[in-house]
Amino acid sequence: MAVNQTKKSSNIRVQSQQKILIAASTEFVLQGYKGATVQSIADRAELPKANILYYFKNKENIYQAVLEHTLEMWDQGIGDLDPADGPKLAIEKFIDAKVRLSFNHPESSKIYAMEIIQGAQHLKEFARTYLRQWVREKAKLFQQWIDNGEMQDVDPVHLIFLIWSSTQHYADFETQILTIMNRADYEDDDVENVIKFLTDMILRGCGLK
Amino acid sequence: MAVNQTKKSSNIRVQSQQKILIAASTEFVLQGYKGATVQSIADRAELPKANILYYFKNKENIYQAVLEHTLEMWDQGIGDLDPADGPKLAIEKFIDAKVRLSFNHPESSKIYAMEIIQGAQHLKEFARTYLRQWVREKAKLFQQWIDNGEMQDVDPVHLIFLIWSSTQHYADFETQILTIMNRADYEDDDVENVIKFLTDMILRGCGLK
DNA sequence: GTCTATATGCTGATAGAC
DNA sequence: GTCTATCAGCATATAGAC
Numbered sequence: 196m197a198v199n200q201t202k203k204s205s206n207i208r209v210q211s212q213q214k215i216l217i218a219a220s221t222e223f224v225l226q227g228y229k230g231a232t233v234q235s236i237a238d239r240a241e242l243p244k245a246n247i248l249y250y251f252k253n254k255e256n257i258y259q260a261v262l263e264h265t266l267e268m269w270d271q272g273i274g275d276l277d278p279a280d281g282p283k284l285a286i287e288k289f290i291d292a293k294v295r296l297s298f299n300h301p302e303s304s305k306i307y308a309m310e311i312i313q314g315a316q317h318l319k320e321f322a323r324t325y326l327r328q329w330v331r332e333k334a335k336l337f338q339q340w341i342d343n344g345e346m347q348d349v350d351p352v353h354l355i356f357l358i359w360s361s362t363q364h365y366a367d368f369e370t371q372i373l374t375i376m377n378r379a380d381y382e383d384d385d386v387e388n389v390i391k392f393l394t395d396m397i398l399r400g401c402g403l404k
Numbered sequence: 405m406a407v408n409q410t411k412k413s414s415n416i417r418v419q420s421q422q423k424i425l426i427a428a429s430t431e432f433v434l435q436g437y438k439g440a441t442v443q444s445i446a447d448r449a450e451l452p453k454a455n456i457l458y459y460f461k462n463k464e465n466i467y468q469a470v471l472e473h474t475l476e477m478w479d480q481g482i483g484d485l486d487p488a489d490g491p492k493l494a495i496e497k498f499i500d501a502k503v504r505l506s507f508n509h510p511e512s513s514k515i516y517a518m519e520i521i522q523g524a525q526h527l528k529e530f531a532r533t534y535l536r537q538w539v540r541e542k543a544k545l546f547q548q549w550i551d552n553g554e555m556q557d558v559d560p561v562h563l564i565f566l567i568w569s570s571t572q573h574y575a576d577f578e579t580q581i582l583t584i585m586n587r588a589d590y591e592d593d594d595v596e597n598v599i600k601f602l603t604d605m606i607l608r609g610c611g612l613k
Numbered sequence: 614g615t616c617t618a619t620a621t622g623c624t625g626a627t628a629g630a631c
Numbered sequence: 632g633t634c635t636a637t638c639a640g641c642a643t644a645t646a647g648a649c
């Protein structure tokens with residue numbers, strides 16, 4: 196009985212936390228950090244305001260949890276470039292993964308973008324350590340391929356920025372893109388079209404096609 | 405005398421409004437619309453809070469003025485693509501103008517980006533009318549060049565998105581890019597390097613180099 | 614035109630009943 | 632664990648002295 200009760204409570208706990216994080220993500224995107232109120236998150240999560248603060252103590256903690264969730268998803272979704280793949284396959288895989296992330300989790304991309312635009316106050320350490328290291332490693336790999344004559348001599352760091360920005364754009368600027376294309380929502384075809392377009396353009400840009 | 409007084413007053417008026425708009429831009433970038441308080445704008449502009457509301461009536465009006473200023477600057481800075489230029493020169497000019505705008509007015513780019521990310525609540529009509537029209541015209545021009553065999557058959561709308569996103573990235577993600585490059589600020593060389601990199605990549609992508 | 618004082622409402626957070 | 636009631640502080644905006 197006691198076990199059962201604990202399990203049940205724990206389930207409610209996990210479920211509530213999940214509901215809160217989803218609701219909070221939406222509110223942070225729509226209203227910004229300051230504009231999203233605990234009350235608005237509670238309303239969207241269909242929970243009393245006090246429960247939100249019971250689970251996360253304060254608004255700052257909710258935001259941190261949302262950010263961490265985003266970083267984990269990206270780490271998992273993008274993964275590593277495999278040196279054995281060679282430049283062509285590596286770029287193809289990278290673009291593919293990044294575009295699918297953008298279309299499947301636009302809110303995460305948006306929250307991350309807003310955080311960086313506003314000066315990355317909550318992510319300074321992440322950028323200074325993890326991200327800088329990540330880009331350096333990847334740039335080094337591209338440079339090796341360039342030195343081996345396997346691809347055009349382009350600046351590897353700017354190449355990473357180009358892939359990053361062009362793929363992320365479909366998540367962050369979703370509203371503008373849909374308006375320009377006169378659509379209500381993205382369709383399945385759009386993902387494949389974007390992957391094909393960006394892969395073709397960037398591979399040709401790198402002299403790989 | 406009366407004329408002199410009017411002129412003087414008018415000067416103060418223009419100067420104060422200018423100071424307010426500059427201060428407000430910074431605050432909106434750093435804190436978001438809701439996070440930027442009239443008091444914080446006043447402090448940054450070095451004016452009493454009541455004067456801010458005397459000149460602009462309410463916070464919403466300040467934000468609208470900042471947004472309009474941004475749109476005007478872009479309209480002026482980017483200008484039109486000239487059909488007589490042909491695809492190569494047109495793309496070169498477009499990238500050049502857009503990169504320089506990003507480096508010279510990052511706050512404007514950031515405010516615009518945040519506005520779009522949050523759903524473009526204050527720009528819906530602009531996007532639906534002006535922007536959609538602008539992209540259609542430019543896409544049509546690229547399509548003609550493609551049909552004439554003057555450039556590779558790439559989707560013109562996605563090409564515009566690519567130029568837009570890759571150039572804008574250096575303004576919006578300034579913080580992240582500087583951190584990754586381990587720098588405090590952009591230098592003059594960076595602008596030229598980015599222009600060269602993006603022009604080379606995208607021209608090759610379009611089969612123009 | 615400039616600025617002080619203040620009204621009114623909403624915010625994050627807590628105390629404590631259930 | 633869940634929820635109601637409430638507090639102290641800060642926000643926008645205005646009224647009105649100078």
